[in-house]
Amino acid sequence: MSDPLWTARQAMAATGGMLLGDTEWTCSGISIDSRTLEPGDLFVALQDERDGHDYAEAAMKAGAAACLISRGDLALEPALQVKDTLAALRSLGEAARERSDAIRVAVTGSVGKTSVKEAIAAVFKAAGPAHWSVKSYNNHWGVPLTLARMPRETQRAVFELGMNHAGEIRDLSSLVRPQVAMITRIAPAHLEHLGSIEAIADAKSEIYEGLETDGVAIYPADDPQAERLARHARHSGAAFMLDFGTSKDAAIRIEEFETGLDGSCGIVNVLGMRTPFRINASGMHWAWNVAAIFAACAGAGLDAGDVAEALAGLEAGAGRGRALTIDHPAGGQFTLLDDAYNANPVSMAAAISALGAARPGTGGRRIAVLGDMLELGPDEAALHAGLAEPLAEAEVDMVFACGSRMRSLHDALPETRRAGYAASADEGLDLIKTAIRPGDVVLVKGSNASGLHRIAAYLADGSALGLTEA
DSSP: OOOOSEEHHHHHHHHTOEEESOSOOEESEEESOTTTOOTTEEEEOOBSSSBGGGGHHHHHHTTOSEEEEOOTTOOOSSEEEOSOHHHHHHHHHHHHHHHOOOEEEEEEOSSSHHHHHHHHHHHHHHHSSEEEOOTTOOSTTHHHHHHHTOOTTOSEEEEEOOOSSTTHHHHHHHHHOOSEEEEOOOOSOSHHHHOSHHHHHHHHGGGGGGOOTTOEEEEETTSTTHHHHHHHHHHHTOSEEEEEESOTTOSEEEEEEEEETTEEEEEEEETTEEEEEEEBOOSTHHHHHHHHHHHHHHHTTOOHHHHHHHHHTOBOOTTTTEEEEEEOTTSSEEEEEEOOSOOOHHHHHHHHHHHHHSOOOTTOOEEEEEEOOOSOGGGHHHHHHTTHHHHHHTTOOEEEEESSTTHHHHHHSOTTTEEEEESSHHHHHHHHTTTOOTTOEEEEEOOGGGTHHHHHHHHHSGGGSOOOOO
């Protein structure tokens, strides 16, 4: 039987709170959502968009071991009462960090950070007791929650750090105190808040400021902002610096790379050691992702051969570039490239390139279903319209544009490539579901809030498609 994640007295000592009722409870996990809470969890009543105290009673009925609360008017026991529940959650995270000998890796970037984080987590799990951010828990409450959930016996952990404004990464990195801090790539995401690509690079580079004194700073060698990132890394006091990518001078570099609908393979050079690899994810952008994964794992002390072995068994997750072969109700099959989790101009171009590299079946076409890219600032119309060029280069046959911002792309496309425009993903689904036929390769991509993930989920269920004549 494993030790509890927290005992009542450990949680009290970490937060400086007051125990109400039973003082001998233990918890096996931590939850901030009464709907997904597991029996034995400590429920933390955060006050954010909604007040978690309103759901504390439901959490207790669902089997919570206790509630972490700040309101004194709740007649709930057992409970741990504190002045501020978010501050207490951060204190639990700090205590979890200090009691564990885990090597902590922090990952940020404009492109690929969640996919890279998930792959690193899979490698870490194969190497021993591991811990990682679930979903995209990368903000002011997601990072401390992930840290507070880290078991004492963890050997390696990976944390995703996100941001919308300058200063946010600095705060999160100072909480995690990573031994390895990595930036995947810089892209024009968050331009609305930060104003320039240079400002984005500066904000992402805050991740290096939280490094432990013997820490490793990792940055992308091929990125146009590479020197700027390296300068920040040097000023951070990092003990070691590693760059990665396809550049011949990078410390971790991809020397050979092939990609197709069945995955990607190649050879990576890790500090002079050449290692073959294979991963079940498609697209040229996975060359950079793979290099980033090997770089972070090298920083965490793992052998490149063990990393390659773990990656070979990794499947791309929903919305992150997975390729699905789906039976069509009219007979035959079509291929879905599900990259619907998020989008910015760089990741859009990479996904479109992957579609261009795909070979449709007999009578099939390359189809792009694209949703709005968010937080691009005053140039958003031009950045959406600019996707017309990579679509042409990829020889995409049909483009469905969904969302108000994607109207700019739709208008920029030649008539021969316009398949349809819809103001929303739900309206777009009606256009798309009757257009797909056997042999097609269909890319679905957009920012998470655009709702394109609903289209991808619908298409993944091939039986839901309407019959289409060839």
